[in-house]
Amino acid sequence: MANSSESDGNMPKRQRLTRASTRLSQSSQDLKRAADHDESPPLTPTGNAPSSESELDISSPNASHDESQSKDQNNRDSDKDLSHRPKRRRCHETYNFNMKCPTPGCNSLGHLTGKHERHFAISGCPLYHNLSADECKVKAVSREKQEEEGKVQEDNSARHATRHQTPTPKQSRYKEQVTEIRKGRNSGLQKEQKEKHMEHRQTYGNTREPLLENITSEYDLELFRKAQARASEDLEKLRIQGQITEGSNMIKTIVFGRYELDTWYHSPYPEEYARLGRLYVCEFCLKYMKSQTILRRHMAKCVWKHPPGDEVYRKGSISVFEVDGKKNKIYCQNLCLLAKLFLDHKTLYYDVEPFLFYVMTEADNTGCHLVGYFSKEKNSFLNYNVSCILTMPQYMRQGFGKMLIDFSYLLSKVEEKVGSPERPLSDLGLISYRSYWKEVLLRYMYNFQGKEISIKEISQETAVNPVDIVSTLQSLQMLKYWKGKHLVLKRQDLIDEWKAKEIKRGNSNKTIDPSSLKWTPPKGT
Numbered sequence: 001m002a003n004s005s006e007s008d009g010n011m012p013k014r015q016r017l018t019r020a021s022t023r024l025s026q027s028s029q030d031l032k033r034a035a036d037h038d039e040s041p042p043l044t045p046t047g048n049a050p051s052s053e054s055e056l057d058i059s060s061p062n063a064s065h066d067e068s069q070s071k072d073q074n075n076r077d078s079d080k081d082l083s084h085r086p087k088r089r090r091c092h093e094t095y096n097f098n099m100k101c102p103t104p105g106c107n108s109l110g111h112l113t114g115k116h117e118r119h120f121a122i123s124g125c126p127l128y129h130n131l132s133a134d135e136c137k138v139k140a141v142s143r144e145k146q147e148e149e150g151k152v153q154e155d156n157s158a159r160h161a162t163r164h165q166t167p168t169p170k171q172s173r174y175k176e177q178v179t180e181i182r183k184g185r186n187s188g189l190q191k192e193q194k195e196k197h198m199e200h201r202q203t204y205g206n207t208r209e210p211l212l213e214n215i216t217s218e219y220d221l222e223l224f225r226k227a228q229a230r231a232s233e234d235l236e237k238l239r240i241q242g243q244i245t246e247g248s249n250m251i252k253t254i255v256f257g258r259y260e261l262d263t264w265y266h267s268p269y270p271e272e273y274a275r276l277g278r279l280y281v282c283e284f285c286l287k288y289m290k291s292q293t294i295l296r297r298h299m300a301k302c303v304w305k306h307p308p309g310d311e312v313y314r315k316g317s318i319s320v321f322e323v324d325g326k327k328n329k330i331y332c333q334n335l336c337l338l339a340k341l342f343l344d345h346k347t348l349y350y351d352v353e354p355f356l357f358y359v360m361t362e363a364d365n366t367g368c369h370l371v372g373y374f375s376k377e378k379n380s381f382l383n384y385n386v387s388c389i390l391t392m393p394q395y396m397r398q399g400f401g402k403m404l405i406d407f408s409y410l411l412s413k414v415e416e417k418v419g420s421p422e423r424p425l426s427d428l429g430l431i432s433y434r435s436y437w438k439e440v441l442l443r444y445m446y447n448f449q450g451k452e453i454s455i456k457e458i459s460q461e462t463a464v465n466p467v468d469i470v471s472t473l474q475s476l477q478m479l480k481y482w483k484g485k486h487l488v489l490k491r492q493d494l495i496d497e498w499k500a501k502e503i504k505r506g507n508s509n510k511t512i513d514p515s516s517l518k519w520t521p522p523k524g525t
Contacts, residue, residue, distance in 0.1 A: 103125045103127050181217050320358055336388075345424050371392060374404050389408075
């Protein structure tokens with residue numbers, strides 16, 4: 001977990017790739033020196049042989065460079081008279097041939113950019129974009145020619161640039177041509193074209209890109225295709241560098257407010273988001289996005305500054321909002337997807353209507369920032385007061401987890417019920433609950449002045465389930481079986497140790513104040 005600086009998000013991609021490019025250029029120089037020494041075939045910086053497609057040998061992609069050197073040496077010794085023949089070069093960019101493109105009917109050959117022989121994701125699939133591999137190669141050649149012409153024009157214009165430069169006659173003519181091309185882009189589709197588009201949608205559904213022809217001008221469509229190819233090429237560079245793992249669909253990090261968080265587990269985000277490796281999430285509405293630019297634009301117009309629902313608790317900067325899964329379905333689903341990145345046993349993602357979500361936030365001058373949450377069933381047959389609980393990683397080990405647990409039991413006290421968390425608990429959840437139950441029991445023992453103590457009375461006063469009380473007493477070695485009866489031992493050493501920690505902690509604001517709760521149990525619970 002590290003703070004995410006805004007400068008990283010605004011840095012151009014070519015600057016971000018500077019270190020990688022430097023390493024690649026150094027490796028290429030080393031390989032070139034090695035080639036001069038042992039006459040082995042030269043390699044490109046990426047490890048690929050700079051030969052044509054027909055010269056690539058990918059029959060054994062896992063073969064090492066040393067093996068290829070030894071084979072070449074043997075061939076030179078045995079076939080000196082054939083030394084004038086071009087040497088067969090080995091491809092060192094290995095592909096995992098067990099991986100397949102998720103598009104139905106695709107054989108993973110070709111690439112949308114026209115520069116690669118294989119692809120493993122929808123972003124590079126020619127079939128998904130209603131193209132063939134050969135068409136992508138032709139378009140790539142055309143784009144390269146246009147880029148070269150554009151660079152020549154930029155150089156010429158920069159050479160003769162003035163402070164108040166006026167458009168050249170060629171630029172004016174080009175602008176008129178573009179304006180003329182765009183005149184008919186809003187005319188709409190003809191009947192036959194609509195039928196063709198509908199038939200394509202019914203046949204392929206979401207497994208293919210919708211037909212884009214005739215819905216806008218050819219000029220704008222070509223600009224869109226160029227942007228698609230450029231984005232696909234950027235993703236391919238990230239894949240080669242290892243920042244994207246093919247087929248894993250594992251989100252490695254998320255940008256969440258001021259933080260960049262490393263994820264712990266897989267979460268079932270849509271495939272087009274999961275394959276990116278990094279996700280950008282609005283910390284207020286929890287909408288997830290693909291890039292820093294989209295997040296920045298979203299934040300400029302997002303009106304949310306706190307979770308939806310009713311604010312049922314506020315003390316200082318800490319607030320708790322009650323969010324109904326039925327009334328705010330999208331927000332709760334996004335919250336569950338976010339939580340799954342840090343919880344192993346969570347299985348609820350989309351069926352959020354039967355649940356209430358209690359979201360804890362910390363407020364400052366920019367809004368209410370998500371600290372954690374817990375969910376509970378509206379009607380729990382087993383009186384579970386927590387179904388799922390999470391503290392965001394940037395707020396862990398600060399007492400917020402214990403606050404969430406304490407708040408869940410406070411609601412059980414208001415409902416006049418005995419509560420318990422739903423099993424199984426995560427590892428961190430189990431540690432937090434055991435620590436909370438221990439603290440509750442020791443506080444009760446410290447304040448208890450009678451001679452006989454009853455587990456039922458403890459349960460009624462603390463709202464903790466008797467089973468949880470017994471298991472905690474056993475772990476503290478405060479429960480003994482003697483002459484047919486269970487006796488609760490008052491271990492003064494543990495009570496004194498707890499009291500010392502309480503005094504050292506002082507008047508911490510990481511406690512729940514029952515007087516700050518403004519809540520009545522929902523109807524039907």
